[in-house]
Amino acid sequence: xxxxxQIAAGEVVQRxxxxxxxxxxxxxxxxxTEIKLVLKEAGKTLIQVIxxxxxMTDTDARxxxxxxxxxxITSAEDLFALQTKGFRGEALAxxxxxxxxxxxxxxxxxxxxxHIVIEGTKLISQEMTVVPIGTSFSVKNxxxxxxxxxxxxxxxxxxxxxxxxxxxxxxxxxxNIHFIMIHNGNExxxxxxxxxxxxxxxxxxxxxxxxxxxxKESTEIVEVSGFVGKPEFAKKSRGEQFFFVNDxxxxxxxxxxxxxxxxxxxxxxxxxxxxxxxxxxPTNSIDINIHPTKTEVKFDDEQALYSILRSTxxxxxxxxxx
Ligand code: ADP
Ligand code: MG
Numbered sequence: 001x002x003x004x005x006q007i008a009a010g011e012v013v014q015r016x017x018x019x020x021x022x023x024x025x026x027x028x029x030x031x032x033t034e035i036k037l038v039l040k041e042a043g044k045t046l047i048q049v050i051x052x053x054x055x056m057t058d059t060d061a062r063x064x065x066x067x068x069x070x071x072x073i074t075s076a077e078d079l080f081a082l083q084t085k086g087f088r089g090e091a092l093a094x095x096x097x098x099x100x101x102x103x104x105x106x107x108x109x110x111x112x113x114x115h116i117v118i119e120g121t122k123l124i125s126q127e128m129t130v131v132p133i134g135t136s137f138s139v140k141n142x143x144x145x146x147x148x149x150x151x152x153x154x155x156x157x158x159x160x161x162x163x164x165x166x167x168x169x170x171x172x173x174x175x176n177i178h179f180i181m182i183h184n185g186n187e188x189x190x191x192x193x194x195x196x197x198x199x200x201x202x203x204x205x206x207x208x209x210x211x212x213x214x215x216k217e218s219t220e221i222v223e224v225s226g227f228v229g230k231p232e233f234a235k236k237s238r239g240e241q242f243f244f245v246n247d248x249x250x251x252x253x254x255x256x257x258x259x260x261x262x263x264x265x266x267x268x269x270x271x272x273x274x275x276x277x278x279x280x281x282p283t284n285s286i287d288i289n290i291h292p293t294k295t296e297v298k299f300d301d302e303q304a305l306y307s308i309l310r311s312t313x314x315x316x317x318x319x320x321x322x
């Protein structure tokens with residue numbers, strides 16, 4: 001069982017950024033309006049996520065680390081939606097199997113909170129504690145018991161970049177949540193609750209504002225919203241390109257191509273347009289690879305999607321006279 005836990009852990013947790021993703025997504029699911037991420041050495045020594053969400057009871061807190069413990073599947077319909085949400089009830093069990101984890105949590109109904117320490121799946125202690133409503137997870141010494149994994153981690157710069165990528169993707173979907181990121185004692189992000197345009201500007205800098213062109217279209221198969229960058233602002237690097245399908249970040253070479261097609265004739269050679277594109281599609285018309293670390297998606301009617309996306313963007317660029 002111990003070994004099974006460690007193997008499964010390798011699926012979910014590949015690097016510090018995977019832990020960040022799982023913990024922050026849990027905080028989002030818990031209804032938090034403020035989520036603070038505290039890191040040391042790109043998460044290699046510390047990843048802490050503090051939220052003001054609904055918290056957990058003593059029992060739920062201990063149960064949360066059991067494999068397949070999830071409070072998020074309550075109906076057959078949920079089970080179907082599972083397709084789009086990745087593994088369920090795997091994350092905390094996996095993280096606890098390969099790190100030193102400390103959890104402090106309290107619900108509104110409880111006077112005192114609970115404080116749990118787990119090291120490599122072993123419950124070290126659980127005690128009552130005085131804490132605010134919400135949850136705080138500290139994950140220390142990632143892969144302390146799997147040296148091969150630990151040695152496989154990249155430089156602090158690379159691992160930090162991976163964390164920033166995950167953090168940005170979540171922040172770009174949940175504009176109504178206040179996100180803070182602190183790395184080695186320095187505040188890297190402080191993103192108050194706001195609208196999408198302002199969130200993008202807060203993440204990517206104030207100069208982003210003037211280049212954003214809104215896109216909007218609603219058809220039977222898809223709702224498109226978000227922003228594309230004006231072509232004259234296109235950059236040599238490909239950093240700012242995002243697709244979100246039903247509020248999940250995905251990569252799609254096919255849809256990327258649709259965007260590039262919309263920019264045809266407008267871009268200077270070897271420049272890349274910025275885009276933040278949000279697609280809403282019926283859940284039964286897509287298949288998101290359910291592996292927790294994958295971000296690929298398959299659409300039933302991808303040709304139609306392609307042409308809707310292309311013409312929507314073309315139209316917006318034309319309207320804004322670029
Ligand atoms: P999943 O998110 O797929 O349900 P996890 O292993 O990530 O599985 O979490 C297990 C359970 O622990 C969740 O279903 C939830 O009930 C609880 N939980 C985890 N993180 C939080 C949090 N930040 N606030 C409240 N409950 C949480
Ligand atoms: Mg989770």
